[in-house]
Amino acid sequence: MRRSTVLLAILAVALLAACGCTTISTGLSDTTSGRVTGSIAKGSATGIYLFGMWPLTENSDAQAAYNQAVNSVGAKGLRGATMQSTIMNLFIVQLEIVKVRGQAVN
8 A cells, every 4th residue: 555655656746747848048049130031931840858858859949940940031040030839748758849930131
């Protein structure tokens, strides 16, 4: 009886710890020089993490989304770039979907 109570408590703590949200910071630069083309550039990338800690894919989702946004309109950078991160917990795997949007600058 005591052993099952301890195992249940450990399982509950592990599940609650896996349901947290994380804050990420990026080194994305906001281009201030250049001509704004008027185009709105959008990009997205998805990361997969085991237990919410160990990346199973490339660990630069924000940079990949930024690069996709810049390349989608043939720009050199973005002005007023915003980033949205959505995290989905699927048992032992966590998906992070990052979306970047901004004005294209040449």
